[in-house]
Amino acid sequence: MKIVRDLSSLPKNIKYPVVALGNFDGVHIGHQMIFRRVAEIAQQKKGTGLAFTFQPHPITVLNPGSAPLLLTTFRKKMELIEQSGIDLVWCARFNRNLAKLEPREFVKKFLVDSLNAKEVVVGFDYAFGRGRQGTIPFLKKLGQEFQFQVHVIEQVKIDGQGVSSSYVRELLEEGSVEKAAIFLGRPYSLLSPVVHGHKTGRSIGFPTANLDTSRVQIPATGVYAVRVQFKEKSFNGVANIGFNPTFNRDRLSVEVHIFDFEEQIYGRHIKLSFIGRIRGEKNFDSAEVLVEQIKHDIETARSILSGWAT
Known part of the structure; x- marks a missing residue:
């Protein structure tokens, strides 16, 4: 084209x-x-x-x-x-x-x-x-x-609701990524460069890729099961959108832990597709409690993504 x-x-x-x-x-x-x-x-x-x-x-x-x-x-x-x-x-x-x-x-x-x-x-x-x-x-x-x-x-209407960009935006703002996918005809995705973050995930055993999402709509804060495309390959993962209250951060971030992935991709673009919402953002009493929750989130994400080929 x-x-x-x-x-x-x-x-x-x-x-x-x-x-x-x-x-x-x-x-x-x-x-x-x-x-x-x-x-x-x-x-x-x-x-x-x-x-x-x-x-x-x-x-x-x-x-x-x-x-x-x-x-x-x-x-x-x-x-x-x-x-x-x-x-x-x-x-x-x-x-x-x-x-x-x-x-x-x-x-x-x-x-x-x-x-x-x-x-x-x-x-x-x-x-x-x-x-x-x-x-x-x-x-x-x-x-x-x-x-x-x-x-x-x-x-075009779905269950009586007219399809529009503004309605899709409303769905994303409330975290309804599954419903947004129906109106888009595909999972909602971000195509963004990977930037340096606080490396908090790596310090607790779950390295993450932090995304620059300053120019586009992002879903509501929370944890999501996602698909990640890098180059010609696709991977499953779990993404967090939020302020990391457990570590007293005050800036919204989008970070994704990619399953079975070890490449260094700073400065490279990845496509992040939101498949399902796992939970809202929470403040945990300690890093140890957070780690246990992340393990549970990963298992939930694997279950949601079980039908997606890697």
């Missing part, structure tokens, strides 16, 4: 462009339906499946104080979009000038003049242009004017 950041890098004469529009944070199952529809149409018409999106998230520019933590890094989002069958992503830089474009200007500039879109696929709640004034009926009207067809993917 080709990724372009600006108009000058966009290939010329794209064959029958079929375009998905949206931000796609988290690439949940609703987004995946949009991408599959794009890929399906592109295959039928012997065209090109594209996604047009932005970076950074518009809210971080328009209202930085209320911007949510992202569900996916840019790198992870691109990987997931590629897995959905998209051929090309144009990730335009979002700024205040772009935000000022009226809906018609937005469509004319990007869909018509730049992409020459033949068909466009959007979610049921898609809005565009200045102040999100552009509606789906108006997009369809512009499609008639500029000769592109608009497809709308209806809201």
Whole structure:
């Protein structure tokens, strides 16, 4: 999949462009339906499946104080979009000038003049242009004017609950990683570099990899059964998210004890997938009591992960 950041890098004469529009944070199952529809149409018409999106998230520019933590890094989002069958992503830089474009200007500039879109696929709640004034009926009207067809993917619901990035974020904030996985279509994961920590785990017999998770949403504090991918190999493990109250830490950390693993991976990226929540964070009376709890957590994690091949 080709990724372009600006108009000058966009290939010329794209064959029958079929375009998905949206931000796609988290690439949940609703987004995946949009991408599959794009890929399906592109295959039928012997065209090109594209996604047009932005970076950074518009809210971080328009209202930085209320911007949510992202569900996916840019790198992870691109990987997931590629897995959905998209051929090309144009990730335009979002700024205040772009935000000022009226809906018609937005469509004319990007869909018509730049992409020459033949068909466009959007979610049921898609809005565009200045102040999100552009509606789906108006997009369809512009499609008639500029000769592109608009497809709308209806809201996806699971047990009556609409699928959305904000709802997935709520689930993660309460630690419901199993339910979040249903709405994402996969376990929630972090792709992060390993950084130096306090080495507390090593000192009590359970070495851990500490992750830099400053830019993305992390689940609620607690202990989780996880899968860890490093290079092309996958391992089982147990992760702790919290402040390590037993050792009087005051900074939130994410650390994972990887089973049957001894490599030095500081500075390397690992993928951490949350499979199940074991318990909430606790304060223990001593390191010895904590060690016994960790042993129990490891056995619980092994049980949860027993169906996952290593």
